[in-house]
Amino acid sequence: MARYLLKRILMMIVTLWIIVTLTFSLMHMIPGDPFASESDQLPEQILLNLRAKYHLDEPLPMQYLSYLKSLAMLDLGPSIKSETRGVNDMIKDGFGSSALIGMQAIAVALFFGLIFGIIAALNRNTWIDYMAMVMAVLGIAVPSFIMAPLLINYLAIKLPLFPVATLASWKHSVLPSLALAFGPLAIITRYMRTSMIEVMNQNYIRTAEAKGIPTFLIVVRHGIRNAILPVVTFLGPLVAGLLTGTFVVEKIFAVPGVGKYFVDGIFNRDYPVILGTTVFYSAILVLIIFLIDLAYMFIDPRIKLSGRGR
Amino acid sequence: MKKLAAFALSVSLVVPALAGCGGSSGTATNNPGTASSTPAAAVKQEVVFNAKSEPPDLNPLTSTDTTSFWIMDHLGEGLYTKDKEGNPVLGVAKEVKLSDDKLKYTFILRDDAKWTNGEPVTAEDFAYTFMKHIDPATASTTAYLLYYIKGAEAYNKGTGKAEDVGIKALDAKTLEIELVAPTSYFDKMLATRYWHPINKKQAEADPKWAANAETYISNGAYKLVSWKHDSELVIEKNENYWNKDDVKMEKITWKMVNDATTSYQMYKSGELDFNKEMPSDILAQEKSSPDYKSVPYYGTYMYMFNVTKEPFTNKKVRRAFAMAIDRKALTEMVSQGGETPAYSMVPRGAITPTGKDFREEGGDYFKEDPAEAKKLLAEGMQEAGWSTLPEVTLMYNTDESHKKIAQALQEMLKKNLGVDVKLTNQEWKVYLDTTRQKNYQMGRMGWVGQISDPAFNLDYYLGDSPNNRTGWVNKEYDDLNMAAKVEQDPNKRMELLHKAEAVLMEEMPFIPIYHYQQNYLVKPGLEGLTYPVNAFPSARWATKK
Numbered sequence: 108m109a110r111y112l113l114k115r116i117l118m119m120i121v122t123l124w125i126i127v128t129l130t131f132s133l134m135h136m137i138p139g140d141p142f143a144s145e146s147d148q149l150p151e152q153i154l155l156n157l158r159a160k161y162h163l164d165e166p167l168p169m170q171y172l173s174y175l176k177s178l179a180m181l182d183l184g185p186s187i188k189s190e191t192r193g194v195n196d197m198i199k200d201g202f203g204s205s206a207l208i209g210m211q212a213i214a215v216a217l218f219f220g221l222i223f224g225i226i227a228a229l230n231r232n233t234w235i236d237y238m239a240m241v242m243a244v245l246g247i248a249v250p251s252f253i254m255a256p257l258l259i260n261y262l263a264i265k266l267p268l269f270p271v272a273t274l275a276s277w278k279h280s281v282l283p284s285l286a287l288a289f290g291p292l293a294i295i296t297r298y299m300r301t302s303m304i305e306v307m308n309q310n311y312i313r314t315a316e317a318k319g320i321p322t323f324l325i326v327v328r329h330g331i332r333n334a335i336l337p338v339v340t341f342l343g344p345l346v347a348g349l350l351t352g353t354f355v356v357e358k359i360f361a362v363p364g365v366g367k368y369f370v371d372g373i374f375n376r377d378y379p380v381i382l383g384t385t386v387f388y389s390a391i392l393v394l395i396i397f398l399i400d401l402a403y404m405f406i407d408p409r410i411k412l413s414g415r416g417r
Numbered sequence: 418m419k420k421l422a423a424f425a426l427s428v429s430l431v432v433p434a435l436a437g438c439g440g441s442s443g444t445a446t447n448n449p450g451t452a453s454s455t456p457a458a459a460v461k462q463e464v465v466f467n468a469k470s471e472p473p474d475l476n477p478l479t480s481t482d483t484t485s486f487w488i489m490d491h492l493g494e495g496l497y498t499k500d501k502e503g504n505p506v507l508g509v510a511k512e513v514k515l516s517d518d519k520l521k522y523t524f525i526l527r528d529d530a531k532w533t534n535g536e537p538v539t540a541e542d543f544a545y546t547f548m549k550h551i552d553p554a555t556a557s558t559t560a561y562l563l564y565y566i567k568g569a570e571a572y573n574k575g576t577g578k579a580e581d582v583g584i585k586a587l588d589a590k591t592l593e594i595e596l597v598a599p600t601s602y603f604d605k606m607l608a609t610r611y612w613h614p615i616n617k618k619q620a621e622a623d624p625k626w627a628a629n630a631e632t633y634i635s636n637g638a639y640k641l642v643s644w645k646h647d648s649e650l651v652i653e654k655n656e657n658y659w660n661k662d663d664v665k666m667e668k669i670t671w672k673m674v675n676d677a678t679t680s681y682q683m684y685k686s687g688e689l690d691f692n693k694e695m696p697s698d699i700l701a702q703e704k705s706s707p708d709y710k711s712v713p714y715y716g717t718y719m720y721m722f723n724v725t726k727e728p729f730t731n732k733k734v735r736r737a738f739a740m741a742i743d744r745k746a747l748t749e750m751v752s753q754g755g756e757t758p759a760y761s762m763v764p765r766g767a768i769t770p771t772g773k774d775f776r777e778e779g780g781d782y783f784k785e786d787p788a789e790a791k792k793l794l795a796e797g798m799q800e801a802g803w804s805t806l807p808e809v810t811l812m813y814n815t816d817e818s819h820k821k822i823a824q825a826l827q828e829m830l831k832k833n834l835g836v837d838v839k840l841t842n843q844e845w846k847v848y849l850d851t852t853r854q855k856n857y858q859m860g861r862m863g864w865v866g867q868i869s870d871p872a873f874n875l876d877y878y879l880g881d882s883p884n885n886r887t888g889w890v891n892k893e894y895d896d897l898n899m900a901a902k903v904e905q906d907p908n909k910r911m912e913l914l915h916k917a918e919a920v921l922m923e924e925m926p927f928i929p930i931y932h933y934q935q936n937y938l939v940k941p942g943l944e945g946l947t948y949p950v951n952a953f954p955s956a957r958w959a960t961k962k
Contacts, residue, residue: 139844139850190476192646
């Protein structure tokens with residue numbers, strides 16, 4: 108086990124290093140310049156001064172090495188666009204809000220997704236199943252940027268239950284969390300339904316039924332535990348994605364999260380921000396995938412984690 | 418379905434309370450201190466704006482964007498400041514002496530000019546600020562605005578010494594500035610935020626002083642009291658300000674809501690007192706509302722020609738294109754923001770010494786006339802020896818509103834001129850690169866004069882301007898602009914600028930499309946906002962009923 112953990116951690120570091128290297132080279136391949144703007148009456152010398160300030164005048168390999176060096180110290184560097192705030196500040200200030208909304212959305216999606224999926228599977232081909240599936244299809248088909256204004260319009264304007272936007276109190280976080288939750292909720296419902304149907308047709312379930320165990324206990328003890336694995340797999344990227352913020356929902360609800368930096372960074376050619384957000388997201392993704400692999404072991408003891416090939 | 422939704426909602430209220438434990442290490446979740454989310458009682462002199470985004474930089478030395486300017490204009494004050502009408506009036510300086518050769522300014526500072534921390538504003542603060550601004554190590558992109566000062570350009574470009582710059586603090590309250598050449602509009606420049614002082618002691622102690630409310634020191638009508646990054650910024654009346662009796666609004670809050678529809682909905686629900694930048698569907702809906710306020714903005718939306726690429730090497734062809742566009746239809750049916758059709762480079766809003774508007778004096782430089790345009794095109798083609806017009810591609814940066822205008826232009830050029838143009842678009846930064854390298858024929862651009870003076874629009878097309886992407890260089894134009902720069906008689910200076918604009922519009926290296934307009938919604942009861950032509954409104958003299 109210890110050996111496995113060590114190997115996994117090493118792999119995670121290598122993965123991150125590859126991501127940093129790829130991002131670094133791709134980013135410098137896009138045309139455009141962080142200092143270009145409509146209003147650049149910039150004399151040559153000022154541009155040179157600027158490039159020197161952000162070490163953009165050094166050869167790329169040098170820039171790459173010094174970035175790796177500061178990254179090892181967990182310093183993501185300055186932002187070119189924001190003179191006074193570094194990438195660390197941006198992530199530190201924004202991650203809390205993003206994570207709050209993200210966790211609430213995951214909780215809602217997981218809770219209702221699982222319940223709807225199970226109910227649909229147990230009532231297969233009845234009106235309940237059809238209704239759950241219609242909802243699931245809607246949830247997948249209606250993007251969050253449609254869902255969000257709808258929620259605002261009905262739950263904040265027409266029926267003033269919640270504030271329109273910003274994140275001043277917990278009450279403000281309800282609508283963005285809901286808007287974020289719908290998509291994943293629908294996907295989880297579908298996954299859960301499919302895998303539950305499969306599990307419920309297994310021989311051991313029939314055996315349990317024959318033994319006279321109540322349906323509720325069969326579902327809880329034997330059904331869910333086996334059926335949940337595909338959902339857990341899907342949770343990895345989902346959790347990483349939601350925790351690190353989403354551009355659209357955060358923009359619509361004016362949530363001060365990190366989501367916008369992913370997009371703005373590229374738009375502004377703010378190199379340290381592009382790298383910083385990518386590294387941040389990858390680190391969380393890699394970490395969560397690792398945790399989920401560990402979780403498999405607890406959900407299904409048949410899965411053994413080992414460093415060797417199986 | 419309804420039942421389910423109701424159930425989903427009620428549970429969702431409970432679940433997050435649990436989730437909150439894990440993820441609420443962040444910023445905005447627990448702020449018992451700010452009770453401002455409840456609408457203030459009618460008498461409270463407080464106003465809530467939407468800044469749209471986090472102000473990137475509130476440091477006068479390095480700031481370049483309109484969001485930061487909006488806040489900085491309330492916080493700081495230079496040697497000169499602006500009155501309600503936008504005219505430069507004495508600010509921190511109480512007296513100004515100008516030498517006979519009009520090169521040396523001596524400013525005597527007010528004794529009661531103080532920083533927000535109560536310390537006096539000194540000449541040394543100003544000298545430090547201006548020197549830092551042009552210090553190559555600061556790498557300020559607005560340093561060129563200080564090139565009017567003797568020695569500043571050389572120092573900033575690394576060829577001169579700091580000692581040779583014409584900025585001197587003679588004593589605590591006396592500042593001397595020496596210029597390169599007499600500049601009749603120097604007071605106008607001094608009244609802008611690029612010349613606000615920074616507190617020397619603070620700036621030296623903490624280089625990141627401008628990043629947080631706790632360390633921010635200013636000297637103007639307001640002080641920065643709280644700044645929650647990406648979410649809210651609050652300023653309050655500065656009790657140490659020498660002219661505090663002339664400040665009406667007590668407190669101004671800027672929310673940071675980037676989405677235009679959300680911002681509008683917050684305005685509607687009463688969370689904002691003021692709204693700007695509305696999509697055209699909302700504008701159409703609100704145009705007849707009593708809240709609606711439309712003011713000119715000091716900029717021009719245009720299409721540049723690359724005069725080094727066929728067919729725009731030919732002046733007549735350029736003119737034909739300009740005349741074939743129906744700007745009235747374009748602004749009323751397509752852009753729909755109340756913009757004014759443009760037939761010149763300089764927008765309205767620049768007031769000449771005689772008190773008239775530069776634009777009214779100058780008038781329009783050409784008329785739309787499809788028949789005449791066709792004739793010109795034929796003549797131009799003959800001159801250049803083309804039997805068919807070389808293919809034209811019109812380029813714009815990727816954006817829905819620019820796309821709509823480009824499509825309308827395409828249609829108009831086809832209908833009025835019989836020319837088929839192709840459309841292509843690029844993402845903004847790529848677009849800037851492409852146009853700078855002159856890999857385009859006809860491309861969209863917009864320009865807002867940083868100071869409401871015609872010189873700050875006309876210098877866009879100077880031969881050595883880095884902004885000039887057209888390849889058009891005209892000696893007469895450059896000479897007229899240069900002559901205007903050093904002309905001491907303000908009336909003659911305007912004459913020179915009119916002449917320069919006439920040359921530009923005769924040669925037409927670009928097509929003006931429209932002059933910008935800003936459309937706002939102002940809550941009834943909020944009165945006295947002032948609307949500068951190249952900035953967002955000031956709430957200093959506003960009152961709420």
